[in-house]
Amino acid sequence: xxxxxGFGVSKVVDSDDPDFKPGDLVSGLTGWEEFSLMRKHxxxxxxxxxxxxxxxxxxxxxxxxxxxxxxxxxxxxxEIGEKVFVSAASGAVGQLVGQLAKLHGCYVxxxxxxxxxxxxxxxxxxxxxxxxxxxxPDLNAALKRYFPEGIDIxxxxxxxxxxxxxxxxxxxxxxxxxxxxxxxNSLSVSKGIHNLFSLIAKRxxxxxxxxxxxxxxxxxxxxNVVSNYKQGKIVYIEDMSEGLESAxxxxxxxxxxxxxxxxxxxxxxx
Amino acid sequence: xxxxxGFGVSKVVDSDDPDFKPGDLVSGLTGWEEFSLMRKHxxxxxxxxxxxxxxxxxxxxxxxxxxxxxxxxxxxxxEIGEKVFVSAASGAVGQLVGQLAKLHGCYVxxxxxxxxxxxxxxxxxxxxxxxxxxxxPDLNAALKRYFPEGIDIxxxxxxxxxxxxxxxxxxxxxxxxxxxxxxxNSLSVSKGIHNLFSLIAKRxxxxxxxxxxxxxxxxxxxxNVVSNYKQGKIVYIEDMSEGLESAxxxxxxxxxxxxxxxxxxxxxxx
Numbered sequence: 001x002x003x004x005x006g007f008g009v010s011k012v013v014d015s016d017d018p019d020f021k022p023g024d025l026v027s028g029l030t031g032w033e034e035f036s037l038m039r040k041h042x043x044x045x046x047x048x049x050x051x052x053x054x055x056x057x058x059x060x061x062x063x064x065x066x067x068x069x070x071x072x073x074x075x076x077x078x079e080i081g082e083k084v085f086v087s088a089a090s091g092a093v094g095q096l097v098g099q100l101a102k103l104h105g106c107y108v109x110x111x112x113x114x115x116x117x118x119x120x121x122x123x124x125x126x127x128x129x130x131x132x133x134x135x136x137p138d139l140n141a142a143l144k145r146y147f148p149e150g151i152d153i154x155x156x157x158x159x160x161x162x163x164x165x166x167x168x169x170x171x172x173x174x175x176x177x178x179x180x181x182x183x184x185n186s187l188s189v190s191k192g193i194h195n196l197f198s199l200i201a202k203r204x205x206x207x208x209x210x211x212x213x214x215x216x217x218x219x220x221x222x223x224n225v226v227s228n229y230k231q232g233k234i235v236y237i238e239d240m241s242e243g244l245e246s247a248x249x250x251x252x253x254x255x256x257x258x259x260x261x262x263x264x265x266x267x268x269x270x
Numbered sequence: 271x272x273x274x275x276g277f278g279v280s281k282v283v284d285s286d287d288p289d290f291k292p293g294d295l296v297s298g299l300t301g302w303e304e305f306s307l308m309r310k311h312x313x314x315x316x317x318x319x320x321x322x323x324x325x326x327x328x329x330x331x332x333x334x335x336x337x338x339x340x341x342x343x344x345x346x347x348x349e350i351g352e353k354v355f356v357s358a359a360s361g362a363v364g365q366l367v368g369q370l371a372k373l374h375g376c377y378v379x380x381x382x383x384x385x386x387x388x389x390x391x392x393x394x395x396x397x398x399x400x401x402x403x404x405x406x407p408d409l410n411a412a413l414k415r416y417f418p419e420g421i422d423i424x425x426x427x428x429x430x431x432x433x434x435x436x437x438x439x440x441x442x443x444x445x446x447x448x449x450x451x452x453x454x455n456s457l458s459v460s461k462g463i464h465n466l467f468s469l470i471a472k473r474x475x476x477x478x479x480x481x482x483x484x485x486x487x488x489x490x491x492x493x494n495v496v497s498n499y500k501q502g503k504i505v506y507i508e509d510m511s512e513g514l515e516s517a518x519x520x521x522x523x524x525x526x527x528x529x530x531x532x533x534x535x536x537x538x539x540x
Binding site for chain 2: 159163178179180191194196197199200201203204205206207210
């Protein structure tokens with residue numbers, strides 16, 4: 001039986017590829033298993049071990065972090081001083097989007113689903129404001145409160161009701177980066193997205209993207225984020241579960257927002 | 271009482287502005303009336319009379335035509351050989367979008383609401399294919415039939431069910447220019463747009479726009495379209511009603527698709 005796949009950090013035990021030697025550390029798509037047999041090596045990145053936690057190579061420096069970087073810089077076309085809204089803002093992607101936006105000189109507000117996450121956004125991740133969407137009976141009113149002059153950039157990780165509310169609060173020539181649609185409303189067959197007429201009146205650009213289209217920018221991203229991390233200008237919150245046996249519950253927890261920050265499973269210690 | 275406003279072609283009867291002399295022809299926002307008092311002249315364009323029908327200055331060379339031009343070239347980023355779908359394709363905007371796309375070397379399919387309009391699209395306007403959406407029980411299947419390899423560019427004049435079907439048939443890196451949402455489904459409060467998850471998987475750019483953002487391109491547009499018209503490479507279909515008294519019925523007719531081509535009201539003859 002083939003193991004479920006997922007991004008992981010691994011140590012090479014044995015290899016007949018001269019590019020990978022026993023003891024090398026690599027990140028890439030491996031199995032939910034303690035030992036993996038890798039036949040294709042193209043998607044593996046070699047890791048230089050330094051003072052960056054190894055787990056960051058599947059989050060901050062992996063697909064999640066690079067999604068944040070490519071989405072914010074290449075899709076959102078940010079300008080200094082613009083107003084940025086991030087949903088699922090404490091998640092694996094959102095937390096870096098917000099920090100990059102702050103470093104870029106933007107005003108940044110994030111939404112999340114618990115008061116603990118809101119606290120992290122404001123006090124650890126440096127967002128200007130944050131709110132718990134579950135405590136807001138009217139998302140449109142909530143966004144009007146945090147963005148009285150409107151939103152220039154909406155980095156959308158959820159779709160659904162929040163996207164509908166954001167559409168009503170976008171500024172002229174606003175941009176919406178469509179990164180995820182995990183809300184139950186987006187996945188439901190019965191409910192579509194209202195308020196798309198705002199796209200015309202406000203001349204909004206709404207763009208879906210995948211990080212895999214921007215891999216040529218990965219080296220620049222890596223250098224930028226590592227440098228900012230080492231200077232203490234970027235932090236990264238992880239939710240670490242211990243042992244392969246914790247993986248199924250951790251995966252399910254993602255869909256109810258149980259995780260705080262990037263969900264990681266520790267299969268082995270160094 | 272103030273007259274309803276609309277774009278029109280007028281002859282100057284009297285003027286205290288040295289830029290406009292009696293006898294000059296102008297196009298711009300005037301009233302639904304036989305004589306208009308214009309206090310602001312910034313939005314008036316002087317018309318050079320030649321062998322172009324005067325009425326074309328409110329359609330082909332007016333807001334509708336310029337919307338088609340700006341939307342197609344500036345929003346859709348067309349490449350030679352791409353597959354283009356236009357809804358409300360025989361309308362004031364759609365008919366020029368299709369012809370510009372053909373001139374650009376694209377494959378172009380249009381949808382319209384009567385067999386007469388479909389015939390015009392195929393036999394007068396040079397679309398590669400056209401279909402009557404009212405005779406298609408399954409719009410997704412219809413688009414799959416005309417675009418077996420998918421749609422690169424969707425110029426959306428209607429929203430609603432057609433937008434949902436187009437989202438399912440877009441190619442990777444496709445573009446959707448959101449120009450109008452006149453379908454009853456788009457205007458309905460109860461129904462939103464499904465299938466927006468396609469934006470992510472296919473990395474689609476969906477962009478609303480207004481021609482007024484591109485006025486610096488108007489001279490280039492005018493020269494391009496006039497030149498193509500004079501060479502017989504562009505035609506323009508109008509639906510001319512006679513007399514101011516026909517205007518209310520003509521306006522209402524737009525919402526049921528009664529007009530064939532650009533709806534124009536002839537208030538006076540030269």
